[in-house]
Amino acid sequence: MADNIAHGVPVEGTNVAIGTLMRAGSSSAAITVATVITTSGVLDLSERTVRLSDSDLAAALTLSQHEQAGAKGVHRLILAGCTLLSDASMHTVCANCDLYELDLSGCHGLSDAGLQTLVTECEHLTTLILHDLTALTDDAFAPLSGDCKGAPLLASLSTLNLSRCQTLTDGAISLLAQCPLKDLNVSLCKQLGAAATATHHWAGRLPCLERINLTATAADDTAVSLLAEHSPCLRWFNATRCPKVGDSGVMALAAKCSGLLSLYAVRTPITDAALLALGKGCGGLRELHVAACLGLSDDGLLALAAGCSGLHTLILDSCPITDESLVKVAEMNKELTSLSASGCCSVSERTVYALAKHCPGLQNLNLRAAGQVTESGLAALAVGAPNCKAFVNAQLASIW
Template sequence: MLLPDDCLCFIFSFLDCRTDRESFGLTCHRWLNIQNLKRRSLQFPCSFGIVGPSSLSQSCTDISSFHLYRILTRFQHLEYLSFSGCTELTDSALNYLKPYGSRLQTLCLDCCFRISDHGISLVGDGCPSLTTISLYRCNITDTGLEALANTCLALRRVNLAYCPHISDSGLRALSQGCCELQAIKISSCRGVSGVGLRSCSSTLVYIDAECCNLKPEGIMAIVSGGGLKFLNIAGLSCSNFRNGLEAIGNGFAAGLKILSLRMCRSVTDASIVAIAKGCPQLREWNLALCHEVRILGWASIGSNCHNLEKLHVNRCRNLCDQGLQALREGCKRLSVLYMNRNGWISDTAVELFKLYRCNVKIKFEEVMSIGPNWDNLYDDE
């Protein structure tokens, strides 16, 4: 009991065992206070994290204003807080972020259906140090995004996947107001065309825009910042995109390393050739279900993608023996090829590929997601 608080804090920081850390506060009120001060993250049993939930937990806990007040007054040094799955959390509860949320860097509100634009404005006012926010399936609008852009200037990662009420106007506010923005998820945001990201900062390296209503001018806007390393625009099937994806290879995305065009059924050889020539740093490329890619496209990939390590060609109807040969003779750094057998590829072509490229693993399976988690954007550098 004679040890000062700073010594106790030092001792607590060296406890590696989770059980020991949780038991530390059972000793006395003073040790409990030390434990509370050292707590940096809190995630409720109903939470499912920032990566992207698939379903709510059975043991979902409703968090009231009183609960949040008790939590924030007890743990005043939190940097990570997740209410993901707390479907009954209301705007009024977020009032307590203002006096106690100044240290928060990550806030997860996935599937908090009762949070509105007003609640998001309270988050902005109370969490000026916020760098990551996840609003998966929230009912916010562009007004809420504008409030965030005006107050949380240090934002780097924003998850807006399945937010049905946002548009390019809100994205424009974020991209222009948050100059350190690195990653944004807008998957299945049907009101987004992409033009809201025009003239975005070069710090923006990660964009996940799967199943959005992107337009050709939107693609040009998305790559306009010049810093992209990861781009997922899977699910484009509009006739507008027969050659609209050529913008990716026009020079602004020269540093692109991971690209998913999965289910872009109308993308043609012209776009494939432009991307293969204009994105020499590509390491992983998903072309699964891209039925219009033919010999010219496969030959261009083999000739130009010298850094490609992983290629997905599952269920590409026009991948034939000649196309597989072009990939076999090029792509010297290829290590994994995801494919399936179709009527145009003979067993002989597959066996020749295995013979001449024995270092390449052929996997007859489809991988739905590619690339790194957005928390590890620079791990490959």
């Protein structure tokens, strides 16, 4: 295979080398591998090469070492969508790369055995993306159990994406909670929270955490309260479609995580009490997504507006709110750039005029299926917020 490598040449304006791997017997003339070797050590063999095999990967890594004069120059490796790679490829990766970041999204040929290799052999790995690895089980992280002081993963891993790994349970997250995680994505891991006490076990053991995505898991208010208590540096929190996360969880975040910047609580049972707490405890909130939260009203939104005057994004689709609260939001949040109140039938053109008057930087406005907006209202918005794209009534109006 090495004889079939055409060494790349720099592409004008970049520090990139392109290598072409010729595959004997391939139906295509060649598989072009974007062997992107930059000064930062990035090798991108992602979805453009979905037929990348273990031997192709080995050849690409040989090319990368040639470009780097024999050194293990690859620090960031992107293999997203390379479905033919097997567990054996992980041995090749560990032997030929000094990795800090690895993206294995959609590499469906990998199993627990391949991940165990990474856990034990990748000494400097800080970012690991395992999105949609449906074959993974808790056994993938078994090397972290027991006395694992020497496990490199524990000392380095800060960003972990396990989204859509649907067979993983809280047991795996409990093992991974030993890592200094700052960013954890377990969205659509449907087994998480199935045993509430197991979730509570790891939720209180992530002191460095800054971002967590719990979308569509069975996490509950107690788990959120533990996260808030023991992860005071949380800045970004997503509990979209978590039916067991309600007021008490959000109130705990507001009380313990004063630096919270972004909160997603779409389709959760929160009420005005949650917004009141956010207004009191999270004055720096920049982004709030609470679409389809039917327990909210103008009272809650008014309380939020009174305490949070720096909102940039506010998503309220299908919430039972009116102009009364949105006008106040516009008055108090002059830096607002995106507002969506689609399906809020009691919101009218009055809100549009308030936005035009107070929010000159507004870029996106969605009032579909809300009250009727006339050409006069759109004209006022065009003057007050000239860069806004407004989706109103049943048509999209671009205002420049």
